[in-house]
Amino acid sequence: MNAMNDTAKDPFTLAGKSFGSRLLIGTAGYPNRQVMLDALEVSGAEIVTVSIRRVSTESYAENLWDLLKDRCHLLPNTAGCGTVRDAVLTAQLGREAVGTDWVKLELIGDRETLYPDVAQLVEAAEELVKDGFIVLPYCTDDPVVCQKLADVGCAAVMPLASPIGSGMGLVNPYNLEMVCNRSTVPVIVDAGIGTASDAARALEIGADAVLLNTAISKARNPVLMAAAMRDAVAAGRAARRAGRIPRKGYAEASSPQLGMIGS
Ligand SMILES: CC(=O)[C@@H](O)[C@H](O)COP(=O)(O)O
Numbered sequence: 001m002n003a004m005n006d007t008a009k010d011p012f013t014l015a016g017k018s019f020g021s022r023l024l025i026g027t028a029g030y031p032n033r034q035v036m037l038d039a040l041e042v043s044g045a046e047i048v049t050v051s052i053r054r055v056s057t058e059s060y061a062e063n064l065w066d067l068l069k070d071r072c073h074l075l076p077n078t079a080g081c082g083t084v085r086d087a088v089l090t091a092q093l094g095r096e097a098v099g100t101d102w103v104k105l106e107l108i109g110d111r112e113t114l115y116p117d118v119a120q121l122v123e124a125a126e127e128l129v130k131d132g133f134i135v136l137p138y139c140t141d142d143p144v145v146c147q148k149l150a151d152v153g154c155a156a157v158m159p160l161a162s163p164i165g166s167g168m169g170l171v172n173p174y175n176l177e178m179v180c181n182r183s184t185v186p187v188i189v190d191a192g193i194g195t196a197s198d199a200a201r202a203l204e205i206g207a208d209a210v211l212l213n214t215a216i217s218k219a220r221n222p223v224l225m226a227a228a229m230r231d232a233v234a235a236g237r238a239a240r241r242a243g244r245i246p247r248k249g250y251a252e253a254s255s256p257q258l259g260m261i262g263s
Pocket residue numbers: 025026027028049077079138163164165166167190191192193211212213214215
C-alpha cells in the first residue's frame with residue numbers, strides 16, 4: 001500500500017478547512033531566518049504560528065508576515081498576554097495586520113511556569129468567538145476546561161503536553177487521552193514536545209494534530225529535526241488509524257504452537 005496516498009485520504013479538518021499535515025509549527029528562536037524557512041519547508045507544516053507581540057523584536061522579523069503568507073496558513077498568536085483585555089486587543093491587532101480571523105489564544109497566568117490562566121482564557125475565548133474569530137486556545141490538559149472552551153465556540157482545543165519550551169514530552173498522557181476521547185472539537189497537543197517520539201505518541205493516543213516550536217528551533221540540526229517531526233506525526237497518525245494491539249500482562253506466542261514437540 002502506498003502510505004502517501006493513504007495520508008492524502010486522511011485530511012485534518014479544522015474550522016472547515018482541510019490540511020494535509022497534522023504538524024503545526026512556530027517561528028521563534030531559530031538560529032537565523034534561512035534555517036527557519038528550510039525547517040518550515042521540510043516539516044510539511046501548513047499552519048504556522050507567529051507571535052503578534054514579539055514579531056517586531058525578532059531579529060528577522062521584518063516582513064515575517066509577508067515572507068510566510070504565500071507559503072502557509074498563518075496563525076497569529078497572543079503570546080505574552082496576561083489579561084482578557086490584553087489578549088482580545090492583541091488578537092484584534094493580529095486580525096488587522098495579517099488579515100485572518102484565526103487566532104491561537106495564549107493567556108498566560110504565571111510567568112515562571114507559563115501555565116494558562118484558564119478562567120480568563122474561557123472569558124477571552126467567548127469574547128473573541130462573538131467577535132467572529134476562529135479561536136484555537138492553548139490550555140491545560142483538564143477535560144473540564146477543554147469542554148468549557150468547546151462550549152463557548154472554540155474551533156479546537158490545544159492542551160499542553162508539558163510546559164512551553166520544557167521539552168518534557170507528554171507528562172500526563174492519561175489526561176490527554178481523556179481529553180481526546182471526550183472532545184467534540186479537534187485536539188491539537190501544544191507545547192512541551194521534546195523529540196519525535198513525543199509527537200508520535202500524541203497522535204497515537206488520539207490527538208488530531210501537534211503544535212511545536214522549541215523542539216525544532218533549538219535542535220542541534222533544526223532542519224533534520226523538522227523532517228523527523230514530519231515523519232513522526234505521520235507515523236503516529238497511521239498507528240492510531242491502524243489500531244494498536246492491546247497491552248497484556250502475560251506472554252502470548254506470536255507463532256502457531258501446533259506441531260511443536262510436546263504440543
Ligand atoms: C510558538 C508557540 O505557540 C509556543 O508558545 C507553543 O506553545 C509551543 O511550545 P514549545 O516551544 O514547547 O513547542
